[in-house]
Amino acid sequence: xxxxxxxxxxxxxxxxxxxxxxxxxxxxxxxxxxxxxxxxxxxxxxxxxxxxxxxxxxxxxxxxxxxxxxxxxxxxxxxxxxxxxxxxxxxxxxxxxxxxxxxxxxxxxxxxxxxxxxxxxxxxxxxxxxxxxxxxxxxxxxxxxxxxxxxxxxxxxxxxxxxxxxxxxxxxxxxxxxxxxxxxxxxxxxxxxxxxxxxxxxxxxxxxxxxxxxxxxxxxxxxxxxxxxxxxxxxxxxxxxxxxxxxxxxxxxxxxxxxxxxxxxxxxxxxxxxxxxxxxxxxxxxxxxxxxxxxxxxxxxxxxxxxxxxxxxxxxxxxxxxxxxxxxxxxxxxxxxxxxxxxxxxxxxxxxxxxxxxxxxxxxxxxxxxxxxxxxxxxxxxxxxxxxxxxxxxxxxxxxxxxxxxxxxxxxxxxxxxxxxxxxxxxxxxxxxxxxxxxxxxxxxxxxxxxxxxxxxxxxxxxxxxxxxxxxxxxxxxxxxxxxxxxxxxxxxxxxxxxxxxxxxxxxxxxxxxxxxxxxxxxxxxxxxxxxxxxxxxxxxxxxxxxxxxxxxxxxxxxxxxxxxxxxxxxxxxxxxxxxxxxxxxxxxxxxxxxxxxxxxxxxxxxxxxxxxxxxxxxxxxxxxxxxxxxxxxxxxxxxxxxxxxxxxxxxxxxxxxxxxxxxxxxxxxxxxxxxxxxxxxxxxxxxxxxxxxxxxxxxxxxxxxxxxxxxxxxxx
Numbered sequence: 261x262x263x264x265x266x267x268x269x270x271x272x273x274x275x276x277x278x279x280x281x282x283x284x285x286x287x288x289x290x291x292x293x294x295x296x297x298x299x300x301x302x303x304x305x306x307x308x309x310x311x312x313x314x315x316x317x318x319x320x321x322x323x324x325x326x327x328x329x330x331x332x333x334x335x336x337x338x339x340x341x342x343x344x345x346x347x348x349x350x351x352x353x354x355x356x357x358x359x360x361x362x363x364x365x366x367x368x369x370x371x372x373x374x375x376x377x378x379x380x381x382x383x384x385x386x387x388x389x390x391x392x393x394x395x396x397x398x399x400x401x402x403x404x405x406x407x408x409x410x411x412x413x414x415x416x417x418x419x420x421x422x423x424x425x426x427x428x429x430x431x432x433x434x435x436x437x438x439x440x441x442x443x444x445x446x447x448x449x450x451x452x453x454x455x456x457x458x459x460x461x462x463x464x465x466x467x468x469x470x471x472x473x474x475x476x477x478x479x480x481x482x483x484x485x486x487x488x489x490x491x492x493x494x495x496x497x498x499x500x501x502x503x504x505x506x507x508x509x510x511x512x513x514x515x516x517x518x519x520x521x522x523x524x525x526x527x528x529x530x531x532x533x534x535x536x537x538x539x540x541x542x543x544x545x546x547x548x549x550x551x552x553x554x555x556x557x558x559x560x561x562x563x564x565x566x567x568x569x570x571x572x573x574x575x576x577x578x579x580x581x582x583x584x585x586x587x588x589x590x591x592x593x594x595x596x597x598x599x600x601x602x603x604x605x606x607x608x609x610x611x612x613x614x615x616x617x618x619x620x621x622x623x624x625x626x627x628x629x630x631x632x633x634x635x636x637x638x639x640x641x642x643x644x645x646x647x648x649x650x651x652x653x654x655x656x657x658x659x660x661x662x663x664x665x666x667x668x669x670x671x672x673x674x675x676x677x678x679x680x681x682x683x684x685x686x687x688x689x690x691x692x693x694x695x696x697x698x699x700x701x702x703x704x705x706x707x708x709x710x711x712x713x714x715x716x717x718x719x720x721x722x723x724x725x726x727x728x729x730x731x732x733x734x735x736x737x738x739x740x741x742x743x744x745x746x747x748x749x750x751x752x753x754x755x756x757x758x759x760x761x762x763x764x765x766x767x768x769x770x771x772x773x774x775x776x777x778x779x780x781x782x783x784x785x786x787x788x789x790x791x792x793x794x795x796x797x798x799x800x801x802x803x804x805x806x807x808x809x810x811x812x813x814x815x816x817x818x819x820x821x822x823x824x825x826x827x828x829x830x831x832x833x834x835x836x837x838x839x840x841x842x843x844x845x846x847x848x849x850x851x852x853x854x855x856x857x858x859x860x861x862x863x864x865x866x867x868x869x870x871x872x873x874x875x876x877x878x879x880x881x882x883x884x885x886x887x888x889x890x891x892x893x894x895x896x897x898x899x900x901x902x903x904x905x906x907x908x909x910x911x912x913x914x915x916x917x918x919x920x921x922x923x924x925x926x927x928x929x930x931x932x933x934x935x936x937x938x939x940x941x942x943x944x945x946x947x948x949x950x951x952x953x954x955x956x957x958x959x960x961x962x963x964x965x966x967x968x969x970x971x972x973x974x975x976x977x
Contacts, residue, residue, distance in 0.1 A: 288517055296506030304502050307469060311485050311498050314467040319426050322453055323415040325362055326428040330449050331411040334922050336434035339368050340441040344377045351915035358382025365452035371406055373397045389450055393427060394419045396491060400429045401448060408433050408446050417489045420452060424474065424495050427452045464500065471501040556627040558605055559612035567626035567634050571686035574638045575679055583642035583678040585650060586693035589631035590671035590705040594818060599666050606663050618652045620645055634690065643678045650674045650708040671706030673697050702777060726782045729775055732763060733787045739763045740795045741957035745928065745950045748942045753970065755807035758796035759957050785813045790829060797833040799960040803967060809841040809871060823862050837867030845873045853887050860888050876912055885923055893920050897931025903940055910940065917945025
């Protein structure tokens with residue numbers, strides 16, 4: 261009877277269950293194969309769409325750039341002249357062609373396609389442009405208005421004498437209607453960007469397409485994106501290395517699915533009708549409770565308590581092979597404030613997922629709170645692995661995140677600390693990594709620092725500086741020095757630049773770069789900036805019509821109440837708005853043009869002047885000079901100091917003068933220290949000069965005395 265029951269159970273339950281399970285396994289594996297193949301095909305199709313979009317975007321970018329350069333009074337006047345000014349052409353298009361960031365070739369042609377003037381790679385171009393562009397120039401010119409009043413552009417991909425290139429052609433027209441150009445003959449501007457291996461590779465990196473390359477049509481491979489230009493010519497094929505996500509997913513899941521199904525069959529056969537339904541809920545609740553006790557709810561990473569416990573365990577096992585990475589996200593608060601907390605949560609979740617992929621499989625990744633993450637490395641190569649991971653994280657964050665059109669650009673300040681003695685515990689190791697992270701943040705952010713013992717002393721000094729700075733700002737005791745700004749022709753002082761200085765008598769000397777950076781980190785830069793503004797306005801009331809320039813921190817501009825508080829301080833002191841000039845460094849503007857534009861417009865409508873400071877020292881863009889209403893461009897001292905020995909510096913300053921005239925702004929040259937520099941700067945269009953030649957930064961009383969001496973000299977004359 262017992263044997264019959266066993267046989268019946270075997271035939272009725274076990275055998276059908278085994279056959280069913282085997283069928284499920286077979287169907288599951290077939291489904292995985294179909295899904296992986298479909299995923300590979302779909303990923304290739306989407307990548308092809310991305311590549312096509314990248315190519316279209318490159319054409320549109322060049323066409324937009326060309327339109328900015330053709331719809332321009334200065335360009336229309338110079339290119340319509342009987343003889344084109346070579347220096348203007350070189351400054352406007354020749355030098356950028358040598359840099360090769362946006363285009364490699366620029367040429368002005370007439371309606372017959374004859375080259376008027378051209379430059380390629382910074383050198384004069386002598387080739388006939390129609391021949392250079394494979395005979396397609398005339399066809400493109402035919403698409404454009406044959407006049408100098410209706411600006412329009414067109415673009416194409418063609419074979420040139422130097423290889424395949426993206427080209428754009430547009431007719432030159434002034435922005436000012438009715439401007440007399442002296443001729444009705446149209447002029448056209450041509451720009452070409454060569455599709456070199458480097459350009460294609462950079463385009464691939466920008467659009468996250470691996471190993472993108474352009475193959476000639478005779479070497480084209482199937483599966484890529486064939487490029488046929490608008491004239492019906494095949495110019496080659498863009499190909500790339502597919503990611504094949506389906507393969508990796510299948511390889512990852514297939515063994516797990518098979519093992520899971522097999523174990524499930526065995527468990528069901530052995531205990532299905534006895535314990536399964538009783539204990540499954542209990543086990544699930546226990547696992548969930550254990551998981552929640554050790555993991556962060558948002559990202560699923562280990563939490564602070566878990567990483568501290570794991571670090572202590574690793575130190576107890578072998579302290580020599582333990583290293584921690586402490587990460588703080590730069591710019592996360594800006595994303596939260598600009599968008600909302602949901603976007604911030606998406607960013608944290610995405611960053612957590614990225615951390616898992618950029619760190620070794622045996623590394624433990626945790627989120628310990630806010631935008632702070634800790635990674636634990638164990639083993640003889642722990643420190644090397646930590647430094648490698650830090651480099652990968654910083655490189656990865658060069659590309660912004662895109663959440664449904666919301667662009668989030670962040671960086672990472674990273675600290676590394678390795679265990680160096682057997683007595684160290686997790687809390688101390690994390691503290692050291694935290695100190696190293698703050699050193700990375702104070703050194704400019706978006707970088708990595710390794711903890712050294714000297715940092716403890718530096719950290720203590722920093723805390724003392726921040727504490728003293730809070731008291732100084734609260735009591736409004738910050739010192740302000742003023743450097744004269746003079747008229748380039750009369751040498752008369754017309755303004756001063758207000759410069760913050762650490763007050764004397766405190767027992768320490770701290771440079772402005774240091775204490776301003778600490779104020780930004782400590783969150784008191786708004787109060788510091790308002791104190792400097794109030795002091796400068798108060799002093800300026802004693803100086804008649806002298807204009808006062810005041811530097812503004814990027815964090816101040818992000819404050820939604822910056823404009824109202826600034827105008828309130830100026831009005832309370834009773835200084836005319838027209839005597840105030842706010843200086844903003846160009847690096848502040850790169851990612852914030854759309855958000856800053858209404859701030860600039862409001863300030864200018866209130867009569868406040870705006871200056872672009874340190875022009876030429878970093879990433880300069882004509883685009884935001886045209887988008888934002890600047891009244892002044894201040895040439896960086898690095899260009900001024902090189903003007904007597906560097907031809908390129910002179911050309912850049914001359915080009916700056918032309919740009920300034922184009923947007924109706926004045927030019928001030930900083931760092932003037934020699935008489936020989938003045939004549940060159942005046943010829944380049946610099947209306948104001950500033951530097952040690954005219955006076956070092958000095959206190960308000962010295963400025964007052966200088967003005968009295970100047971007035972006395974005028975009366976005596």
